[in-house]
Amino acid sequence: MSDDRNPPETATVAQPAHPRDPERGSATTRRDFLQQTGRVGTALAGVAVGSSLGFPVVLRRAEGAKRSITVTWFTGAQLDVFKKEVAEPFEKEFDCQVLVETGVATEFVAKLRAERSNPRHTVVELNEFHLNIARREGLLEKLSPDAISNLKNVYPQYIREDGHGVGVSLNFISIGYHTKRVVPPPESWNLLWDPKYRGKVIIPGRAHSASNFLVIAAAALQTGKPLQEAQYQIDAAMEKLRGLKQQVLNLYVRAPLAVSQIEQETGYLLGGFYSTVLYPYQDKGVPVDMAIPREGTFASLNTVSLVKGGPHADLGMALINKALSAEFQKAHAERAVTAPVIKGVSLAEKTERRVVYGPKRAKEVGLFLSDYTFINDKSAEITEKWDKIFLA
Amino acid sequence: MYSALSGWVTRREQWDRAFLILLLPSVLFLLFFFMVPLLNMVKYAFYTLAPDRTMVPAVSAENFLRFFGRDLYRKILMVTFRIGFITTLLALLLGYPLAYTMAKGKPAIGRLISIVVISPILVSIVIRTYGWMILLAPNGLLNNALLALGIVSAPVKFIFNEPGVIIGLVHIFLPFMVLPLYVSIQGINPALEEAAMVLGANRLMVFVRVIFPLSVPGVVAGSLLVFTLSVSAYVTPALLGGGLTMMMGTLVAQQILGESHWPLGAAMATILVVVTVGLVLAYHRFVEGRSRYLSAMGG
Numbered sequence: 001m002s003d004d005r006n007p008p009e010t011a012t013v014a015q016p017a018h019p020r021d022p023e024r025g026s027a028t029t030r031r032d033f034l035q036q037t038g039r040v041g042t043a044l045a046g047v048a049v050g051s052s053l054g055f056p057v058v059l060r061r062a063e064g065a066k067r068s069i070t071v072t073w074f075t076g077a078q079l080d081v082f083k084k085e086v087a088e089p090f091e092k093e094f095d096c097q098v099l100v101e102t103g104v105a106t107e108f109v110a111k112l113r114a115e116r117s118n119p120r121h122t123v124v125e126l127n128e129f130h131l132n133i134a135r136r137e138g139l140l141e142k143l144s145p146d147a148i149s150n151l152k153n154v155y156p157q158y159i160r161e162d163g164h165g166v167g168v169s170l171n172f173i174s175i176g177y178h179t180k181r182v183v184p185p186p187e188s189w190n191l192l193w194d195p196k197y198r199g200k201v202i203i204p205g206r207a208h209s210a211s212n213f214l215v216i217a218a219a220a221l222q223t224g225k226p227l228q229e230a231q232y233q234i235d236a237a238m239e240k241l242r243g244l245k246q247q248v249l250n251l252y253v254r255a256p257l258a259v260s261q262i263e264q265e266t267g268y269l270l271g272g273f274y275s276t277v278l279y280p281y282q283d284k285g286v287p288v289d290m291a292i293p294r295e296g297t298f299a300s301l302n303t304v305s306l307v308k309g310g311p312h313a314d315l316g317m318a319l320i321n322k323a324l325s326a327e328f329q330k331a332h333a334e335r336a337v338t339a340p341v342i343k344g345v346s347l348a349e350k351t352e353r354r355v356v357y358g359p360k361r362a363k364e365v366g367l368f369l370s371d372y373t374f375i376n377d378k379s380a381e382i383t384e385k386w387d388k389i390f391l392a
Numbered sequence: 393m394y395s396a397l398s399g400w401v402t403r404r405e406q407w408d409r410a411f412l413i414l415l416l417p418s419v420l421f422l423l424f425f426f427m428v429p430l431l432n433m434v435k436y437a438f439y440t441l442a443p444d445r446t447m448v449p450a451v452s453a454e455n456f457l458r459f460f461g462r463d464l465y466r467k468i469l470m471v472t473f474r475i476g477f478i479t480t481l482l483a484l485l486l487g488y489p490l491a492y493t494m495a496k497g498k499p500a501i502g503r504l505i506s507i508v509v510i511s512p513i514l515v516s517i518v519i520r521t522y523g524w525m526i527l528l529a530p531n532g533l534l535n536n537a538l539l540a541l542g543i544v545s546a547p548v549k550f551i552f553n554e555p556g557v558i559i560g561l562v563h564i565f566l567p568f569m570v571l572p573l574y575v576s577i578q579g580i581n582p583a584l585e586e587a588a589m590v591l592g593a594n595r596l597m598v599f600v601r602v603i604f605p606l607s608v609p610g611v612v613a614g615s616l617l618v619f620t621l622s623v624s625a626y627v628t629p630a631l632l633g634g635g636l637t638m639m640m641g642t643l644v645a646q647q648i649l650g651e652s653h654w655p656l657g658a659a660m661a662t663i664l665v666v667v668t669v670g671l672v673l674a675y676h677r678f679v680e681g682r683s684r685y686l687s688a689m690g691g
Contacts, residue, residue: 096592108648113446133652135448198531205635249530250552251635257522263506266529355475392637 037382045319051228056130068097069122069315072108074302077280078169078336085328090319096312098319105130112139112307121307122316125168128160129209131303132372135161141306147317153342155359157369158301165303168323169276169338171321172356172367173213173298175291178262178271186291192271195239200268202258203253206383212375213298214272215241215382216368220295227296233263234378238385244271245389262288274300279337279354296366297356301341333357410607430665436658445652454690455659465643469663472640473671476623477556479561483569483618484611491610494602509570517564521631525551544569552634560628565621576610577603586634612679616672623668640664 013278048069078201079102087098105127114122126134134140142163145151151159151166158167175186182197192201204210220230220238228235247253249267253257255277262266263286270278275290282288304323306316322328329340335349339355347357356367373384396429440454447652459465492508494502512520535547536645550556580603587599626641633642640660647657 104649109652133445177497179560206646229680248636249634253630253635255527257631261529264529264531266531268496380653383646384462384464387638391464392467 001368008375014293017120060275066096067094067312067315068099069114069310069312069319070099070101070120071123071125071319072101072111072121074104075102075127076277076336078276078302078332078338081328081332081335082323086319086322087329090322094315094318096315109134109137109139113137118312119307122310122312123304123319124307125251125302127209128301128303128370128372129212129376131161131165131305134305135164136373136376139308140164140307141308141310141313143306143320144317147314148321148324150342152323153326153344154324155341155343158341160301160303166320166324167301168304168343169302169336169342170356171274171276171300171302171338172290172365173210173272173274173291173300176259176262176273176288177291178265178268179287181265181268185289186269187294188221189271189293189295190221191293192269193221193243193247195247197269199249201244201247201271202249202261202267202269203244203271204273205253206386207253208272209256209293209300210272210274210298211251211386212370212379212382215386216298216370217272217293217295218244227298227366227370231370232374234382235387241386242389245327245392248390251390259286259288262286275354276300276337292365294366296368297385299356299362299367299369301369398434404588434662435659435664436655439655439658441653441655448655455656456663458656459659465660468638468643469640469667470556471637472623472664473628473667475557475561475639476619479558479622480569480615480619481560482558483566484615487566487569487614488571488611489672490566491577492568494570506574509567512563513567517627518631521628522565523562524563524632528556528559551632552636554633556632556634556639557629557639558639560632561622561625564625564628568574568617570619571624572613572617573607574612576607576613583664589627608679608682612676615675615679619675620668620672624664 019376028057028336050061062231071087073079079100083100083245087100090096092099102119108121108124108126109130112119112121112324115121116139124140133139140161141325143159143166148166158170159165160167175189175191177186179185182191191197192203202298203214215234215237216227216231218240219225219233220227222236222240223233225233230378249261252261253271255274257327258267258270258273259278259281262270273290275334276289278290294296304320304321306313310316326342326345329342330345330347332338333340333355334351339361340359347355356362356365361367399655435619436447437455438451438453440450440452469526490505494509497505509680525532529535530547530549532550534550535544537547538544550559562594584602584606585598588602593601623639624641625639629637629639630642630645633639638646641664644657644660644664646651
């Protein structure tokens with residue numbers, strides 16, 4: 001709010017366009033131009049040198065405008081749902097502005113690190129791997145159930161990292177397959193090793209968190225142990241993965257492109273794939289489906305967190321509360337094919353069949369939540385061993 | 393006399409000053425968007441990584457030692473330069489006849505070739521690479537044609553390997569070879585060719601003794617462009633390599649985006665830049681020496 005009596009700090013007293021000669025109006029002289037260019041040049045050079053030496057460079061926004069918060073969110077169908085069901089109504093309700101930045105989790109964590117001393121973001125959406133990293137680096141605030149009342153409706157297993165992040169949507173990772181070329185449907189992760197599908201298996205590249213789940217599945221097959229125990233057996237996993245190389249057509253970089261490879265029948269099996277990415281293609285008539293292997297499926301939880309020291313934390317908490325509302329959770333589930341993380345949401349029958357909602361369904365599909373601390377600590381080792389196998 | 397000279401000097405100074413002012417935006421641009429990030433990258437290469445994955449300012453050779461101590465990384469560096477070299481060679485072999493025809497052939501054909509060569513630049517690299525994936529897939533157009541003609545009995549693996557990456561890179565960077573070659577060949581005075589023929593040289597000798605030596609600056613410019621672009625490529629190797637063929641660009645991305653190991657990623661990028669610049673300088677020196685030799689032979 002500002003009026004004539006209390007002008008905002010950025011307002012300036014009216015000045016003639018050229019103080020030395022008002023008749024010259026706004027015409028710019030050569031001297032003016034050179035002086036201004038010199039100032040801009042000096043400023044830019046200062047910023048450049050300053051930033052290269054590690055000094056924080058802060059560009060401040062004009063104050064006096066209505067409050068705004070910056071939020072990171074993943075792209076795809078879920079972004080549309082977030083904008084329509086959370087961000088837009090939230091702006092009206094709280095008379096503020098929600099600036100949404102999109103990207104990938106690695107990028108979000110990199111931004112939080114870079115602005116650690118002066119955070120610009122308030123709320124950040126992450127996956128569990130990066131939530132674990134960000135929490136351990138002290139980049140996140142612990143969420144307060146007093147300020148975020150909807151937290152009490154969340155299934156306890158989806159409040160993660162000692163309350164520094166809460167699930168906002170859940171999809172599962174399993175084997176995606178071509179329904180006409182893979183008959184009967186895969187019943188075990190071991191089907192990826194079946195010589196019948198040699199050269200028809202597409203697996204995730206190391207940039208995808210799904211690759212970690214393939215490693216765990218391989219360890220379970222090699223050791224015969226359940227996923228919970230097998231997840232710590234990296235060498236056993238690598239032994240099993242060595243036999244997968246001859247089966248592999250390629251490692252996917254972009255998940256949608258991998259589905260189009262299945263559609264074109266270049267490959268038949270997606271060894272470690274996201275249900276939320278695959279099901280929309282099924283709706284478009286592509287003959288694909290997600291398998292439920294007997295060894296289990298993996299939970300892929302997208303989470304939201306409050307950035308430590310971020311601006312307008314009160315708005316951030318209110319926004320997280322809205323993202324945990326039954327309305328948003330239902331809309332997200334129906335439109336992005338993800339499971340709600342709160343109790344008591346009624347879903348359409350088709351959605352209910354495709355998502356892992358509630359403890360009963362989680363048990364049916366053997367939904368497994370991995371030890372992200374262990375995987376993150378061993379990530380470099382896994383990548384190096386993985387590359388040795390698949391680049392050999 | 394003195395005042396005329398003094399006036400000339402003043403004008404010269406004014407001109408120099410104006411020139412410096414004109415230069416300022418590009419200098420600032422390069423300083424801010426190229427030199428600063430580059431220096432930052434080199435600085436990070438000497439940092440270490442704390443257990444919580446934050447960078448620790450230091451002066452350590454740890455990342456360089458790790459890179460050169462691993463067979464895997466050295467192999468990826470070798471693969472990168474092998475792909476860069478083969479791509480450059482193929483682009484030169486394919487690009488020279490195109491550039492020659494554009495410069496010396498019938499104008500209508502030259503225009504047609506230039507449209508064919510330049511128009512792909514208007515389409516995004518990602519789209520073009522997707523196109524290659526569809527064409528070269530095991531059940532793609534090319535394999536289907538080869539199978540239908542009975543040339544092969546089983547699909548040939550054209551992609552998700554080194555040849556696939558090279559095919560994609562040659563297509564994408566061919567215009568960067570053709571255009572400098574075209575400019576270079578077009579600038580050759582036709583009187584030199586006529587003089588050579590008057591003196592008894594046949595078409596082949598004219599090409600070997602006159603055209604090619606005089607087009608070497610274009611060969612150098614095109615080769616350097618294609619080589620440097622190829623060795624630093626990311627999208628095409630990532631998609632057509634299918635995760636089974638890795639180049640330095642994809643390795644750097646893996647360390648920075650996947651492992652959050654910025655110091656190691658920065659060290660890898662620094663190594664790529666240093667080795668590339670070294671190879672480029674060596675190539676430049678070799679070709680210049682060769683060119684002088686050919687000119688001497690021709691003269």
